[in-house]
Amino acid sequence: MKLVFEKGMNLSEVEVIRHYSTLSKLNFGVDFGFYPLGSCTMKYNPKINEDMAKLEGFTLLHPLQPVSTAQGALELMHNLEKMLCEICGFERFSLQPAAGANGELTGIMIIQAYFRKKRENRSKILVPDSAHGTNPASVSVCGFEAVEIKSDKDGNIDLGELKEKMTEDVAGIMITNPNTLGLFDQNILEVCKIVHEKGGLVYGDGANMNAMLGICKPKELGIDVMHLNLHKSFATPHGGGGPGSGPVGVIKELVEFLPIPLIEKKGEEYVFNYENENSIGKLRSFYGNFGVMVKAYTYLKAIGAEGIREVAEIAVLNANYLKEKLKKHYNLPFDRVCQHEFVLDDSKMPNGVTTNDIAKRLMDYGFHPPTVYFPLIVHGALMIEPTETETKETLDEFANAMIKIKEEAEKNPEIVKGAPHSTPVKRLDAVKAAREPNLRWKP
Amino acid sequence: MRFIPHSDKEKEEMLKEAGVATINELFKDIPKEVFLKEELGIGKGLSEIELKKHIEELAAKSKSAKQLKLFLGAGCYNHFIPSTVSAITGRSEFYTAYTPYQPEISQGMLQAIYEWQSYICMLTEMDLANASMYDGASATAEAMMMVVHATKRKKVLFAKELNPEYRAVLQTYANSSNLELKEVALEELEKEIGDNTACLIVQNPNYLGKVEELKAISEQVQGKGAALVVAIAEALSLGFLDTPGNYGADIVAMDVQSFGNPMGFGGPAAGVIACKDKFKRHIPGRLVGKTVDSEGKEGFVLTLQAREQHIRREKASCNICSNQALCALAATVYLATVGEKGLKEIAKQNNENAKYLAEKLNGTDIELETENFFNEFVVKTQGAKQLQEKLLKKGFVFGYALDEERVLVTATELNSKDEIDELIEAIGELK
Numbered sequence: 001m002k003l004v005f006e007k008g009m010n011l012s013e014v015e016v017i018r019h020y021s022t023l024s025k026l027n028f029g030v031d032f033g034f035y036p037l038g039s040c041t042m043k044y045n046p047k048i049n050e051d052m053a054k055l056e057g058f059t060l061l062h063p064l065q066p067v068s069t070a071q072g073a074l075e076l077m078h079n080l081e082k083m084l085c086e087i088c089g090f091e092r093f094s095l096q097p098a099a100g101a102n103g104e105l106t107g108i109m110i111i112q113a114y115f116r117k118k119r120e121n122r123s124k125i126l127v128p129d130s131a132h133g134t135n136p137a138s139v140s141v142c143g144f145e146a147v148e149i150k151s152d153k154d155g156n157i158d159l160g161e162l163k164e165k166m167t168e169d170v171a172g173i174m175i176t177n178p179n180t181l182g183l184f185d186q187n188i189l190e191v192c193k194i195v196h197e198k199g200g201l202v203y204g205d206g207a208n209m210n211a212m213l214g215i216c217k218p219k220e221l222g223i224d225v226m227h228l229n230l231h232k233s234f235a236t237p238h239g240g241g242g243p244g245s246g247p248v249g250v251i252k253e254l255v256e257f258l259p260i261p262l263i264e265k266k267g268e269e270y271v272f273n274y275e276n277e278n279s280i281g282k283l284r285s286f287y288g289n290f291g292v293m294v295k296a297y298t299y300l301k302a303i304g305a306e307g308i309r310e311v312a313e314i315a316v317l318n319a320n321y322l323k324e325k326l327k328k329h330y331n332l333p334f335d336r337v338c339q340h341e342f343v344l345d346d347s348k349m350p351n352g353v354t355t356n357d358i359a360k361r362l363m364d365y366g367f368h369p370p371t372v373y374f375p376l377i378v379h380g381a382l383m384i385e386p387t388e389t390e391t392k393e394t395l396d397e398f399a400n401a402m403i404k405i406k407e408e409a410e411k412n413p414e415i416v417k418g419a420p421h422s423t424p425v426k427r428l429d430a431v432k433a434a435r436e437p438n439l440r441w442k443p
Numbered sequence: 444m445r446f447i448p449h450s451d452k453e454k455e456e457m458l459k460e461a462g463v464a465t466i467n468e469l470f471k472d473i474p475k476e477v478f479l480k481e482e483l484g485i486g487k488g489l490s491e492i493e494l495k496k497h498i499e500e501l502a503a504k505s506k507s508a509k510q511l512k513l514f515l516g517a518g519c520y521n522h523f524i525p526s527t528v529s530a531i532t533g534r535s536e537f538y539t540a541y542t543p544y545q546p547e548i549s550q551g552m553l554q555a556i557y558e559w560q561s562y563i564c565m566l567t568e569m570d571l572a573n574a575s576m577y578d579g580a581s582a583t584a585e586a587m588m589m590v591v592h593a594t595k596r597k598k599v600l601f602a603k604e605l606n607p608e609y610r611a612v613l614q615t616y617a618n619s620s621n622l623e624l625k626e627v628a629l630e631e632l633e634k635e636i637g638d639n640t641a642c643l644i645v646q647n648p649n650y651l652g653k654v655e656e657l658k659a660i661s662e663q664v665q666g667k668g669a670a671l672v673v674a675i676a677e678a679l680s681l682g683f684l685d686t687p688g689n690y691g692a693d694i695v696a697m698d699v700q701s702f703g704n705p706m707g708f709g710g711p712a713a714g715v716i717a718c719k720d721k722f723k724r725h726i727p728g729r730l731v732g733k734t735v736d737s738e739g740k741e742g743f744v745l746t747l748q749a750r751e752q753h754i755r756r757e758k759a760s761c762n763i764c765s766n767q768a769l770c771a772l773a774a775t776v777y778l779a780t781v782g783e784k785g786l787k788e789i790a791k792q793n794n795e796n797a798k799y800l801a802e803k804l805n806g807t808d809i810e811l812e813t814e815n816f817f818n819e820f821v822v823k824t825q826g827a828k829q830l831q832e833k834l835l836k837k838g839f840v841f842g843y844a845l846d847e848e849r850v851l852v853t854a855t856e857l858n859s860k861d862e863i864d865e866l867i868e869a870i871g872e873l874k
Contacts, residue, residue, distance in 0.1 A: 001550075003559050004775075007779040010782035013527060020531040020776055027551030029539030040541050044446060044801070048491055050533070059504025062515050063709030064843050066835060069511065073708050074506030083485045098710070099765035109619050137759035141588070142619050180657065184472040215470055218475040231765070235446070237535075240552040241542040241729070242767030245710035259615075278857040281446065281615035285518060285580040285608035285698075288711025298498055301444070305486025309479075313466045314447050320461040320469055337469055363548050371544075391444055392453045413869035425742040433734035437723070439571045441561040 001027075003441050026424045027240070028064045028368055031410035035395050038178055038341045038371035038383025039132065041232035043315075045269050046208055046302065049236065049295035057211055058294050059330035063286040066273060073290065078263045080297045081247075084228060087308070088206075089219030090249035094289040097438055103227025103246025104138035104174075108224055109280045110250065110257040111171050111201050117278060120199070121173035127159050129377045130179035132205045144171060151377060155183040155234045155334040157191050172201035177221070178208045180375040180383065181334050182319060183339035192222025201225065201254075209233040210340035210387070211316055214309030220251075232310075245292035259283055314388035315340045319394060324384055325399040329406050333378050341385035343378050349406070351413035355380040358405055361419035361428065365401035445491075508706070510838070512862055514800070516819045516853030517650075517843040518579070518606045518676045519709060522699045523857055527780045528703040532773050542729075542765065543714030546744045553743035554767065556731040559775040565680045567695045568688025569717035573728035575771040576763065579698025580612040582714030583644060583674045585727050586696040586762055587613060589716070590670045591622060592760040593725040596641035598623040600632070604649035606676050613644070629655070632663060642670040642694075647687070648680055650852065651812070652819040662693025670694055670722075678702055678774075678818045679855075694718040703777030704770050713767035713774060723747075727761030780828075789856050793818035796854040796863065803867045804852070807874060812849065819853035821845065830873065837869045 004011070004019050011019075026036075037043035043085040053059070061070050063382065081093045098104040108125070115122050125139045128149045135147040139409055152158040157175075166173070173195050178184045185191060193203045203225030204218050211232040212218065218226050230236050231244035238244065250258060260279045262273035272287075276355050323332065323342040330344040346355040359369035359382070386395060408416050420426065449457075463469055470478065489497060514519050525818070532538060536551060543549030556574045576582035587599050601613065603626045617624035627635045636643065643664045645737075647655045661671045669811075670693035675764035676682070687695045700712030718726055732746035781789060796871040797818040804822055805811050813820035822842075823824075826832060827850045834841040842852035854863065 001559070003554070004779050005561065008452065008782075010784050011779060013525075013780065016527055016776065016779045017530060021534065023551040023554055024531070024536035025551065026549075026554070027536040027540055028545075028548040029536050031535035031539045035541065037541055037544075042541060045539055046446060050538075051497040052495070052502075054529075055502040056509055056634060057499075057505050057509045059570065059705040059707050060507035060521075061505055061511055061519065061708040062508065062513055062706050062840070063519050064515060064517055065506075065511065065513070065562065065840050069506040069835070069840075070708065072501040075504065076501050086484050086862055088653075095480055098581070098767070099763075101764040102581075105762055109615065112619060115491060128670075134762050134764050137762040142763050143621070183653075184470075186472050189474050189477075199575060214479060214483050216473050216477045216479055237538045238541045238765070239767075240537050240540040240549075240772065241556075242765040243713075243767045243770060244765040245711075247714060254706040274454075281580065282608065282611040282614060282616075283620065284577050285606075288709075289706040289711035291711050293473070294498070296871045299492065300485060301489050301497060302491070302494050305482040305485050307446075307488045308483060308485065308534060310447060313469075314449060314454075316455055316469045317449075318467060320463075321457040324460050337463075337471060339469075359545065360547065363545070368541075368548065369545055389448065391448045392457060420547050421640030424550050425547055426736040426738050427740045428546050428736050428744045429734045430744050430746065433732040433744045434748075437745075438733040439560055439730055440564045441558070443565070 005441050033368065034365055034390060034398055035368040036254065036370050036384045037368060038385045039207055041385060041387055042177060043235055043387035044197040044389035045235055045237040046158050046299060049298045052298045053291045053294040058291065060063060071270055074263055076297055077293060078265060078270055080293055081263065083300050084247055084249060087213065088226060088249050089217030091252040092255045093247045093249040095293055096259045097227060097246040097248055098289050099242060099244040100229045100246045101138060102225055103248045104134055104205065105141065106139050106248045106259060106283050107203050107225045107227055108142045110254055111203065113257045113280050114201065115171055116237060119234045122169050124170045126165060126173040129157065130172055130176065130178040130181055130375055132180060132207055133210050133374060135205060139174065148426045154336065155181045156185045156187050159187055159190060162191060162194055166200060168198060168199050170198065170200055172203060174203040174205060176205040176208060178211050178339035180388055181343050181402060182338040183336060184335060184339050188221050196222065207232055208340060211312050213312040215312045221252060225241065225254055230292050230296040231315065232370055235291050236295040243289045243292055245289045245296065308353045311388050318386040318388060318390055319321040322384065322395050322399060326331055326402055329403050341383060343375065345378050346380035350410050353409040353416050355382055357416045357419060358382065361405050361416045364403060365421045367398055367401060433443045454462050475687065485621050512839045513865065514842050514852050514854060514858060514866065515840045516677065517851050518608055519706050520677060520855055521706055521857055522679065522701050522855050524705060525777065525780045526778050528773050529777045532769055537772060538769055543745060546742065550742060553731050553824065555772050555775055556768065557733060557743050558733060559771045562775060562778050563715050567717045568686040569695055570720040571723060572715055572717035573726055573730055575766040575768060576714035576716060576728055577767060578710065578712060578714040579674065579676050579696065580609040582610050582716050584612045584695045585614040586672045586716050587618060587644065587710055588760055589722065589725045589727055590642040590672065590694065593722060593730055594641045596639050598640045599642055600625050600627045600640060600643040602627060602646065602649065603630050604651050605646045606650045609646065609674055612724040617737065629660060632660065636664065636667050636669065640665065640669045642672045644674055645677060646674040648677060650818045651821045653813050653818040654684060654815045654817060657690045668756050672696060677817065679790050679793060682786040683794055685819055694722060698857045699774045702774035706775050711767055711770050714769035728763050728766060792856040793854065796856065799860060800854045800863050803863060807867065807870050817854060819851060821849050822852050823848055833873050834869060839866055839869060
């Protein structure tokens with residue numbers, strides 16, 4: 001499609017609206033179908049969240065207007081923080097981080113500040129091979145060395161290797177639990193104990209929190225600092241790549257390091273508290289992606305205590321149901337009860353059909369593909385997360401499409417290898433894009 | 444619960460297929476001692492009627508820019524947003540999508556981001572721009588990290604009239620990475636800049652509203668092998684001022700809230716990094732590139748991902764993954780809507796309103812401190828905070844107090860001459 005500039009630099013309103021409305025039709029969102037992108041928790045985003053976030057009492061507030069005139073916003077943030085603390089068992093949350101990776105950065109800086117204050121020189125952080133993709137980067141941008149810990153044959157963290165590598169120069173471990181195989185680590189209490197006994201801290205990557213909502217509290221597992229993704233478990237839309245929100249929760253001993261400001265209630269008034277003694281400072285301007293917080297708060301108030309547990313229960317039921325249907329046709333490298341997601345691979349596919357081919361062919365059947373080739377520990381991984389908002393009927397249709405693709409791979413592999421056939425463009429040349437970068441239009 | 448579609452019968456059938464009798468059996472890996480037996484203390488769920496009432500009541504507890512007359516900026520600006528913006532960002536093809544990892548079904552967002560990158564390049568006269576950062580402050584910090592990695596130098600200078608939010612974020616990053624971060628007065632730059640300096644960061648217009656003259660500074664900085672990073676908190680100024688590319692910037696770190704994103708109590712909006720070609724392999728964040736499909740048809744993909752955290756992992760210099768795509772889309776639609784002429788006109792209106800405000804304030808006993816400003820400036824008056832409090836009672840938010848006697852005051856296209864006259868009248872009544 002023509003670029004907007006090719007139509008002119010001073011367009012009429014109708015030209016602008018037609019251009020971007022037409023572009024939107026080339027895009028696939030949750031509102032249009034099943035989106036089982038593993039570890040991204042693409043659940044339905046309730047419409048009331050959008051309406052509430054658009055209220056002028058939220059959108060038309062200036063972050064520096066007198067606090068006395070912004071009490072509703074502070075109250076909402078305060079309430080949201082309290083709810084997140086209760087869900088996770090933590091003492092306090094900072095709502096400032098703008099996304100999951102920004103939360104990771106915050107958390108690792110908090111760990112760094114904790115050991116600097118204790119004058120302990122710890123230069124490494126352990127990262128299991130089943131952790132999220134951004135974890136090693138978050139560790140290294142703060143100047144730590146990321147040390148990989150292997151998974152054992154059941155998909156848990158290898159305790160032998162953990163004991164060996166958890167030495168006095170290790171600041172802690174970054175755990176994703178349930179991990180990217182969709183498995184709840186069966187030795188989680190032992191893992192945290194081993195790290196704590198050597199004076200280390202446990203960071204929890206909360207991207208997979210959907211499976212634990214109302215089921216167990218991360219702090220009780222032994223996690224000391226953790227980020228949540230409001231744009232995953234808490235039903236705020238992902239916006240085609242953002243904005244997200246990645247609040248960071250901590251145990252009591254780490255509150256002094258949280259970013260400033262914190263929100264406090266003094267009598268009947270809500271205030272910003274900039275006096276956090278050993279705070280790491282600020283990760284971004286002002287208070288975070290406030291509009292995203294409004295949506296997450298609205299969601300939590302809608303589902304309540306009884307609903308939040310049901311979210312986790314049905315998310316896990318949907319994943320296990322789909323896993324059992326598909327494991328008869330696809331290889332399931334870790335055959336255990338899963339949590340919110342599970343990982344298949346392409347090792348049983350005939351005629352050289354790969355995970356990428358399966359992903360592309362799924363588009364022809366009207367589905368967004370799962371996460372592919374991640375986690376790296378499973379060769380040709382297909383990471384499938386259905387979430388709780390999908391009907392049994394949708395799961396059945398998806399399973400049938402997957403089974404059909406397997407049959408096609410046997411009888412007519414070219415149709416799978418040449419997929420997608422029904423999309424606005426065919427497979428795109430990524431090598432050309434990288435070798436001859438064309439990153440902008442030039443007049 | 445209304446967001447879960449399963450009937451009891453369906454649940455039974457699914458449990459059977461999953462090979463368990465109860466849902467709790469699916470949680471058998473969770474240690475018994477931590478398995479919650481009681482409901483969380485977050486209250487009962489509300490019906491949609493109750494919920495709407497509750498949230499609307501919360502919203503009503505604050506005073507919006509509709510109820511207050513804002514003369515406040517300082518890094519977040521109250522601009523008009525055309526209705527085209529929400530018409531497009533409200534389309535769920537865009538807002539309910541994830542990051543465009545699968546390009547064949549994400550061409551809409553990918554093309555929009557390519558257009559955004561192009562707009563940012565045109566506005567700044569830089570060679571390339573990324574798909575967005577969290578905001579201007581974090582973009583500036585990431586620009587600093589980018590130059591530190593590219594030059595392997597660990598000293599960073601910033602001009603002292605820098606927005607305190609930006610300064611705070613720079614300090615957080617510098618502390619973590621053990622960088623030497625130093626404030627400098629531009630006239631004393633020669634004393635501080637050396638062969639170990641990675642970059643000089645200058646906000647333009649600066650925090651006090653002044654438009655900086657940076658041509659000579661850029662030559663001075665580049666003469667030492669360092670980079671000039673220009674931080675822009677008020678993107679609309681680009682419709683009025685010389686471009687960073689023209690005065691020699693190497694990197695631009697910008698906040699684009701002013702383009703189609705509401706103030707929203709400080710977020711979400713978007714930041715962006717744009718740079719010269721020589722930093723192409725160091726720019727953080729996502730990039731969209733144009734390519735062709737297997738039949739030669741043009742299309743767009745995320746590209747140069749080898750720079751990114753999920754491939755380089757342990758070697759990454761930035762960990763950003765999710766960015767602010769929808770806010771960047773809002774900015775893109777804003778720019779397409781107002782067009783080249785409109786942007787210049789809006790920017791000019793801002794400047795005219797600010798000049799009118801400055802002139803009128805000068806007529807009271809308030810002293811103007813900033814010369815050569817775009818849409819905000821500093822004024823001096825005894826008892827500034829008391830004046831602000833009194834004006835607030837009359838419905839005016841009179842700028843942001845920098846100290847006991849200095850206030851940073853802003854006027855945008857939304858502060859009409861009438862509103863400015865009302866403010867002056869109110870000040871007159873109080874004095």
